[in-house]
Amino acid sequence: MGFAFEGPVLEGSYVRLEPLDRWHAAGLAVAAEEDRGSYRFTWVPTAAEVEGYVDAQLARAEAGEVVPYVQVERASGRVVGPRRISTRG
Numbered sequence: 001m002g003f004a005f006e007g008p009v010l011e012g013s014y015v016r017l018e019p020l021d022r023w024h025a026a027g028l029a030v031a032a033e034e035d036r037g038s039y040r041f042t043w044v045p046t047a048a049e050v051e052g053y054v055d056a057q058l059a060r061a062e063a064g065e066v067v068p069y070v071q072v073e074r075a076s077g078r079v080v081g082p083r084r085i086s087t088r089g
Contacts, residue, residue, distance in 0.1 A: 007067060020068035025054045027079025
């Protein structure tokens, strides 16, 4: 039996976390091509890698390993990056 996460949308002052879906890939691809100077300590997919990244995160969610989200800037409504929460402590 796979892990089905129907997570809530979480709203903060500056960003909204939405459960990851395939339709977020286009926004993630745009965000991935912006300034990468702050990505020193984490791997971030390039635009060409985003669809594979989304597929992998959704498969990991189905396997019960992670809960994947995207970060959406509230002021503009644009996707600014991914976020995932491990279910394995």
